Amino acid sequence: MDVAAHTPGTVCWIDIGAPDPDATAAFYGELFGWTYTASGADGYRAALLDGRAVSGLGPAEDPGPPYWTAVLSVEDIDAAAAAFAAAGARIVVPPAPVAELGHAAVVVDPVGAPVSLWQPGTQTGMQAVGEHGAFASIELLTGRPDEASDFYRRVLGWHLDGTERRPETGVRGTPPPSPTPQPSLWLVNFTSDDVDATVTSALRLGATHAGLDCGATVLLRDPAGALFGIVATR
Template sequence: MNITQHPENTVSWIDLGTPDMETTTAFYTALFGWTVAPPDFNGYRLCALRGHLVAALGPAEDAGAPYWTINVTVSDIHATATRFTNLGAQIVVPPTRVGTLGHAAVTLDPVGAPLSLWQPGTHDGIQLNHEPGTFAGISLLTDHCAQAAAFYRPALHWNSNPQHTRFRLPDNSIAAVSPPPAKPTAQRSLWLVSFASNRPHADAKRARQLGATEVRQDSNGDVALRDPTGALFSLTQHVR
């Protein structure tokens, strides 16, 4: 599905900090058919499918296993960062101008999950989703579901069900909440990014042939894997 604009407080961009750019680029190019652009002066590489932006790869900046980061669009990044701080989140990188592209901030929510904020300028974010090889949703891996729900309701206006097992975002997408399969990073929690697949089990087999390790298969048919450098991701047929 082509996208021209992302509603406020929804996921608009995903990127992966990797310790091995060559291996990571080869893996996602082979698995999803992405075209990965040459790096900018920071080593950041934009990824496209059929000419539409879908993700980015950059050098890892954190110790431990690499991970996909979700970026949430906000209209006032300074106000949102202040709200995050007041609600118990940690601001790792304060709101920073990224040329004409927009403003970015990096946070750790109160349960330890990394999440970035994005106030768009010329870069709105993902241009294609819910098609094979593109972004299809998120889920929060944490043992602290109630604490996460108590944060995201006021922080980003995400509603949660009484059991705190799923969030509903402003674009009506659903983000599941579940225990992590294992401690994914040095953090206590992590956002898991899902990519669309018409045949997740066959694509998971292909991913394993390319060097990935399968972590688990969910009852709904989703398959979670670690890429060759250890970053968790999921394959799904379900639109969230």
């Protein structure tokens, strides 16, 4: 599905910081058919699916295993960051402009999961979702699901407990499997037209099973250790 714009309070972008960006780019490129834009001065590049932007990839900035980050679209990034902080989140990177593309901020929610905020400028976010090789959904892996549900209800109006559940978000009452250093983490899921075939390809390319039963979601680690999920096309 092509996406021209993203409603505030929804996932508009996903990205990953990798210890070896070229190796990570090669893995996902082979797995999903992604191509990439040229890297900027900071090493960041966009992944393209049939010419449409679907994710970003750059050098790792945090120690430990890399992880995919969900980026949430907001109308006013200063107001959103203030609301997150007032509800108990920790601001890691304060709101700042990214040239004419938009404004970004990074926070850690009260249960310890990192998440990014984005106020669009010329860049609104992903141009394809819900199709093979593109973003499908996010699920919060946490041992504190009630606290997380209350937080996201207050700051975004999400109902992660299953009532009025948004199709692209959910929560699982179990923390991310070791050796993930974060106590909680947003799991990014990708869409597949053939889950078994995609998982087989991922394992052939160096991925491993993550050791956590997520039902219909197959949870894997890429060769660098980043968690990601594979789900069937809706």
